[in-house]
Amino acid sequence: MSSDPQPSSPDRHATASSADIDGETDTDIGDVRSDPRAARGSLSGRAGRLARRAAIDTRPLGHVAFRRLWLGQAVSFTGFQLTSVAISVQVYDLTKSSLWVGLLGPANLIPLIIFGLWGGAVADTMDRRKLLIMASIVTWTATLGLLVQAILDVGSVWLIIGLVVVQAIGFAISSPTRGAVIPRLLPTVLVPAANTLNFTASQVATFVGPVLAGVVIGHGGYAVAYGIDAVLFTVGLYAALRLPRLAPIGGEIRRPGLRSVIEGLRFLVTRPVLMMSFVVDIIAMGVAMPRALFPEVADTRFGGEEAVGWLVAAIAIGAVVGGLVSGWIGRIHRQGIALIAVIAVWGLAVAASGLMGSLWLAVLLLAVGGAADLVSAVFRQTILQTYAPDEMRGRLQGVFTVVVAGGPRLGDLRAGATASVVGVTASWTGGGLACAVLVVVIGLAVPSFRRYTTAARGPVAERPDP
Incomplete structure (x- = not known):
């Protein structure tokens, strides 16, 4: 709330007491009643104010370093998504086997787990700008390797998988590092808005990248796709190069290694607020994610492959729309209870979508779930970035990266295995309902998480749970 710089007076207090919440005096109201045009103007003014309050908060973009980082991530992640599709299509083109395409999953996930945790530990011990540059160069080198093998028409699946592993290593290190950088670039009050901007841009890239890949591969081939990614990635690399020096601050700086990773995990399990922010995400993705069921439902209920695309896109579309009307997020202070509520909404929306016989109703409900997921x-990201001390932030961002990447894959396994036993509808709807119930029961059972508020951040504010 902003204070009035003018001195108070009896006359001013009398005027204020006759004003409504929008600052209109009795004279204003009288004019509105006597002039319909004024009434319409007042209503449009209120609508405009509400729209501005609901619109995505772009204040972090006023900070040059963050603006470069955000734009670089948005552009380069679009290229990353384009390349991910191109790799899958090229591997299938070379092998005519879905098994080989499936092997790209562990080729991405295993390095992500190992180097996500290790990279987070490194981010706590060295200049994060330098680490982000190094990791970005690793990813860029892998993309250039994919480009060269496509130009030369090498035709080696093992070479492609090896380059995917290298690419995943670079991404696993850069992702937690980038997350740990944001609280150093912005005031704490702008961190929620910054995260909203980042996640919204990522969802746009998740939608645009695959669509662009279909057009590019069909008309230009794999080399053009990888070439576009290489060019787009230079924007992200430039943003990293222009960051200020971000040397470690606070605490005892240790050499990164297994001991450092274990210290980070030990810190996590002794802080219920942080621990619960990860637990509820695992519940949301591992229990409710219905993605693995989309092909079967599209075939048996919605009439074919085209429906799969809409089901997959629905969550991303909802997340983008949710991001565009997210101005209210930064004004929510009881983030623990709010997190429980939005994950429950995600679960209920997923459950309802699984019962729909209409594709468009299912898409609409999944979009609602996507908005809640954003x-x-x-x-979750804001709690981590503002609660954890800077000397632990990299390691915890590493855990965040692993959870975000691994949760949906656990959800795929859960959904597929459950559907093979009880059927696709029970698996889809039952998972959503189970998620909503579990997150409410488990979340409310941890008092420090339930009462967590932005008014008192950090470990010193946490009272032991009874």
């Missing part, structure tokens, strides 16, 4: 991601 809000959940913003709250």
Whole structure:
């Protein structure tokens, strides 16, 4: 709230007491009643104010370093998504086997787990700008390797998988590092808005990248796709190069290694607020994510492959729309209870979508779930970035990266295995309902998480749970 710089007076208090919440005096109201045009103007003014309050908060973009980082991430992640599709299509083109395409999953996930945790530990011990540059160069080198093998028409699946591993290593290190950088670039009050901007841009890239890949591969081939990614990635590399020096601050700086990773995990398990922010995400993705069921439902209920694309896109579309009307997120202070609520909404929306016989109703409900998931991601990332001390932030961002990457894959396994036993509808709807119930029961059972508020951040504010 902003204070009035003018001195108070009896006359001013009398005027204020006759004003409504929008600052209109009795004279204003009288004019509105006597002039319909004024009434319409007042209503449009209120609508405009409400729209501005609901619109995505772009204040972090006023900070040059963050603006470069955000734009670089948005552009380069679009290229990353384009390349991910191109790799899958090229591997299938070379092998005519879905098994080989499936092997790209562990080729991405295993390095992500190992180097996500290790990279987070390194981010706590060295200049994060230098580490982000190094990791970005690793990823860029892998993309250039994919480009060269496509130009030369090498035709080696093992070479492609090896380059995917290298690419995943670079991404696993850069992702937690980038997350740990944001609280150093911005005031704490702008961190939720910054995360909203980041997640919204990522969802746009998740939608645009694959669509662009279909057009590019069809008309230009794999080399053009990888070439576009290489060019787009230079924007992200430039943003990293222009960051200020971000040397470690606070605490005892240790050499990164297994001991450092274990210290980070030990810190996490002794802080219920942080621990619960990860637990509820695992519940949301591992229990409710219905993605693995989309092909079967599209075939048996919605009439074919085209429906799969809409089901996959629905969550991303909802997240983008949710991001565009996310101005209210930064005004939520009880982030613990808010996180429980939005994950429950995610679960219920997923459950309802699984019962729909209409594709468009299912898409609409999944979009609602996608919007709730974006809000959940913003709250979780914000709690981590503002609660954890800087000397632990990299390691905890590493855990965040692993959870975000691994949760949906656990959800795929859960959904597929459950559907093979009880059927696709029970698996889809039952998972959503179970998620909503579990997150409410488990979340409310931890008092420090339930009462967590932005008014008192950090470990010193946490009272032991009874």
